[in-house]
Each structure stands twice: as structure tokens, then as C-alpha cells.
Amino acid sequence: MDKCLLLCVLLFSSYSHVSAHYYPSKNTLVSSVTKNAILPIFTFTLNTNEEYFIHIAGPFLVRSCNDGLPRPIIPCGSATCALTRRVSPHQCPPTQNAIINGRCACQATAFEPFQRLCNSNQYTYGDFSMSSLNPRSPSFTFNNVKYLCIPKPFLIDFPPGVLGLAGLAPTALATWNQLTPPRLGLEKKFALCLPSDTNKGAIFFGGGPYKLGNTDARSMLTYTQLIKNPRRLNNYFLRLKGIFVNGEKILLAQNAFGFDGKGDGGVTLSTVTPFTTLRSDIYKVFTEAFSKATSDIPRVNSTTPLEFCFKSTEHFQVPQIDMKFADGKIWKVIAANSMKKISDDVACLAFLNGGDAAAQAVVIGMHQMENTLLEFDVGRSAFGFSCSLGLVNASCGDFQTKP
Template sequence: MEKSLLLCLLLFTAYGYVLAHYNSPEPLVSTVSKNPILPIFTFTLNTNEEFFIHIGGPYIVRKCTDGLPRPIIPCGSPACATTRRVNPYQCPPTQNTIINGRCACKATVFEPFQRICNSDQFTYGGSLSMSTLNPRSPSVTFNNLYYLCIPKPFLRDFPPVVFGLMGLAPTALAGWNQLTPPRLGLEKKFALCLPSDENPTNKGAIYIGGGPYKFRNIDARSMLSYTRLIKNPRKLNGYFLRLKGISVNEKPILLAQNAFDFDDKSDGGVTLSTVTFFTTLRSDIYKVFVEAFSQATSDIPRVKSTTPFEFCLKSATTPFQVPRIDLKLADGTIWKLFTANSMKKISADVSCLAFVNGGDTAEHAVVIGMHQMENTLLEFDVGRSAFGFSCSLGLVNASCGDFQTRL
């Protein structure tokens, strides 16, 4: 048995424990779904409102279509000043507005699919409720949260059931921070298990405020390896990792020593995204990586490429397996990507390498996309600047749907 699989199995069994007597504050939890129309992940608030998960969004965005006036946040307030610090770098600085003779704060959201900026009133009020794992207190309601109010339908191509955007960036006004007030005693973190797209009925889970992450009556925190989150001074809304190398079939690919570093303009670096479908590599990295992968799969027949992929293989055998891809992180941890996360099945007998060429002038060296995150437990411990990741749950014959969001 491969060492990494054996390690994952040992972690799964040796450190798991029944959580019936866990006395820590209960985290907030909800089921995650992959939308069948657009490749986005959503979860439920207020029992019937779906919110789009965006780990690069600096705050909560809600549709405001009732035409009612909203409370004004003064232009000179600390909350308004915070929105200026986390204004999406893709968008111009936001200009405030005048409402009833008062200067009212406006904020901007960047729509990642059409790549447009949308500004409107930044406000507070209303309520949002979210489930917990505590049977004695099955939900918690939050009042007077700060949010960006978009009166016209936000993200016009989104399905009608998507009520808003839950920004989960490492910012003061992000959803995870507003939903973990001191009174609840929760940790400043959130965790995601994004369902695989192979079956549109698959479900996942989101936890806000820490563990336990209930997985077949064990605590799945035991499955996590950790690395440090680093900051990008110009892009405060992103989660960045320090990547030292990529290996294919345990052989490092040959790259410049600083290939993954930020440059003097804060471009480059390695980030994570829930709005990027497949991991994207800058051209200099991508070309070397694909060449190494090509050599490691020389015994598998090639087939014609399929947009957006450039490297595709005949996958007639069952099960179809390709060499493992390792992302070697700065502190010695390794994020291992097996076939389910490294390949995308296109048809019954064709699978493509699920990595995309970002071009010579790509904004980042590497953007780790949704496909590589699926069916893996990911913890964003913002309070401790740490990122935790499990092995692929498929290695233990499990899926994100095995996480418990109800007792």
C-alpha cells in the first residue's frame, strides 16, 4: 500500500474519537451544494437562502430588491474605512454617495465570472440564521450584520435561488468573522469540504467557528496537515501559501528558485480560489509541469485536447490512475493530488490533466482551483494564520457527504 494512503488511513483510525461528550462551543454548520447551472458552491442561511461561497470576497453581499431604505453607515466611520482597505484591487476606488443629505458609505464587489465591478450602499441590519451541531440550540440568529446591499439582481447569470455572496476572505468584515462574535466563544476559522462534481446530487459541508468536524462520528481534524498562510501586501483579500516545489511521481520538476515568489509589484505567489475552476499555472511553470507529467504517463495513449485543457489521455481502463502530483509547501508538508483531483473526466474514455495554462503574464504563479479542493477537508484558521488540508477522502472510501450537519 502506498505510504501516503497508509498514513491517511492511520490518521483516520488512530485519532478518531466519538464526540458525544465534546463540551466546547458548537460551530455553525451547513450543507454545501454545487450548483448545477454554474460551477459555484453554495450553502444555506435563513433556512432557504443560498449564499455563494467566495473565499476571496471581503464581506457579505445581499440582494436588496424590496426598495426599502437601508441604515446609513457614515462615510467617516471605522466600518467604512475598513471597506476602503479591502476594496477589490481589480476595481477603482469606491466613491461614496449622499442619502437624505448625509454622506453614506458605498462599497464595491468584484464579480469574478463576468469580471466586472459593482458598487452600492454598504449598510447593516436584518438577520441571518445558521444551524449548529448543538441539539439544544439548533440554530443561531445574527442581527445587524454589515453587508453590501445590491438592489438590482447581483451576478445576473446566477440562478434565482442564489440570494447573495458570503465573502470569506481574511478581512474584518468577512462572513466568518461576523458570524463568530466573542459571545459565542468560537474560534476565528472556517472549514470547507467541497463536493465532487462527478455527481450533481453530492453534498459537502461548511463549518464556521472551528471543530469538531463530525465525520462518521469521529473528529476529522485528526486528518489535517497544516501550513502557514502568508500575506500579500497588495491583495489583502486572498489566502496565500508558500510553495517550494511541485513533484510528479515523486520527482521534482525543475524551476527557477523564485518561481513561486511575489515580485516587487506583489504579483505572483500561490493562492487559493473558489471562483477558479481548475488550478492555473503561469506559463513558465505550466510548460515544465506538463512535460514532466507527459514523461510520467508515456505509457498511456494521448488523445486530442479539449478546451480549456491542453493535455488529455485515453482513460479506457477502470480504474484509471495516473502518477501522483505533490505540492511541496515551505514547512515540509505535502499536498498530495491523486487522479480524482488531478484529472477531469471528459467522456467515458477521455480524461484531461485538470491544470490550465495561465499565460506568460498571469497575475499569480499558481491559483489552486476548485477541482483540486473537491472531496478534501480544508480548514482556514485565520486567527492563527494556518491552512489545514486532509488527504482526498476517496482514499478512505468516503466523501464530503459523510460530514454531519445534523445530529
């Protein structure tokens, strides 16, 4: 067994005997996460029964508001309104404010990533609640949470029950930041475990423990640095140094993962991109290496949008893919996350060609993140990732999401 994977298993084993009563009471906010069967999205619950889809590059909390009721006004000249302008989606035109009942009311803009729609409307505030792991306070209500009130056509293709979008970007107005007030002893971080199937996953706001059975899964996390791109404030970026296939580093230009003068490039993560997407120059070298390492496995016809597909047998084995960061930390992508099972006897490499003009060098997609605990410690600019939970006979559905 690879020494990094062995370490993950040993850490899990060493903590697994600890009683759940060992952990002190915490105010950590928590919700189950559901993989949607209609759109490639993951959702969690606010206000007891409202589902919001997880968008880690979304700067705001966005809610469908088509009831025609008046809502509180945030003044155009306020500091809050100024913050919305700093993180307006770069895909959209500048936002124009509106006059409501004789007052200048702040408007903000959201970008809907599936239909690629821009929509501006009133930026307002209200009360939101979320469940907690504290048995004495199993739910917290937060007053004056700012959100973008969007009419229903913006969300027309969303599945029934999905009311809006929970933006989790590294911004002041993001959902995680508004729901982690210091008065509750919460840290400026959130953690995700996206389920790989119909089982539930979990999302945590404010820090751990992240109880996986009797284990605090924080012990399984490896941390690397989160970096900023001043031209892409809504994205989390990682300092990737190299990609390895079967232990061999693929040969790329020295600055293949860096930013250019316009802020394009870099390596980011996405919860609206189904599969990891590589700019063409990286994709070409990567797939050549993967093809060479799998030359003994019969190929079959491609399945849109996946290009490299193989005949999957009972003892089907593919090379491991490693993403090595500048600080030497390695994110190991095992077969469950590198391959997409299409049928009983066909599996495809779950990486896409983003084209020559891709905005980012690498976008790490949802399939590669599934069944893995990921922590975004925004306060410390750190990104934590576990090994695949399948390696320790666990899944995202095993996390405790109730007091």
C-alpha cells in the first residue's frame, strides 16, 4: 500500500476506538448533502426545509423571491453594497441600482452557471436558520443575513424543491462567512463531503469535530495553501506543482499551472463542473501518459463528453493519478474518482479537455471530490483534504449530522 494511503488508514484506525462522548459540545453548523438526480448539483438545507445548491465560487447567498412582497432595502451607498460590486461575476455586465419607494436600493448580480444567465435584482436581508451539532441548541437562527433576491425565471430549470444557490466563495458576503459569527465560537471555515451515489453527504460550517462514526475526521486531513488571484476573487486556487500518472510526472511547461497577466490560468475547484477539466496543452500530455500506462486495457468507443473509455472487467485496474502541490503535499486520485463507470463493462477517464482558451489551467471537478472530506479553512488560507473514504470502508453518509 502507498505510504500516504497507509497513513490515512492508520490515522483512521488510531482514532476509531475513541468514544463519541470524548468530544466537547460544539456549535458547529451541519446539514446533510444530497446529490441531485436531475442537475449535476449537490444541495443542503437551510430554514428546515429549503434546499440550496452548493456553489463554492458563488459570492452570495441567492434565494428565489417571486411572491411580490416588499423586502428590506440595503442602501446604495452602504459598505455592503460596495462589497457586492467587488465580487460581481466577471461574466456579467456592471450592476445598476434601482429606486424602490423613493429610495436607492442596492442591486446585485448573480451568474447561473448551467444556463449561463446573468440576473440582477434586489440585495436584501432576512433570517436564516441551520441545524447544529450542539444538543442544547440543535438549531441556530441568524438575523439580517444578506442575500440576493432573484425572481423565479433565473431558477427555472432547477429541480423541484431547490430554492436557491449557497455561494461559498472566499468573500465577505458568502454564506459560510455570514453563518459563522465569532460570538458562537465558530471558526472561519467550512467542510464538505460530497456523496458519490444516492447516499447522503455532509456540510459543516464553523469547524469540527467532523464525526465519522467515533472518529474525528480532522485527523485524516492533509493541508496545503489556498492562494488568491486578485482578478478572480470568487475562486479558491491551489498551488499545483505537478501531475503524476503511475508515479511518473508528466512533462509540462514550467509555468503551466500559473496565472498570466490577465489573471487567467491557475488551479481552482468547482462544484458546478462535473469532471476535472484541463487546458488543452495539459490535457494532451496527461492523456498521452494515461494512455501509455493503460496500453494493455482494451479501449472502447468514447461516451460524450468523456473521450478515453475502456472495457471494464472484474479485475480492472488503472494507474493512480497524483496531484502534487508546491509544498510537497499530494492529493491522490484513486480509480473511484479518476474513472466514471458508464455500464457494467465500460469505464471512462473522468477528465475533460477544456480547450486552448480555458480560463483556468485546471478546474478540479465534482467527481474527483466525491467521497472525500474537504475543508476550506479560509481564515488561515488552508485547504484540507482526506484520502478517499472508501479506503477506510467509510463514506460521506457516515458523518454525524444530528446532535
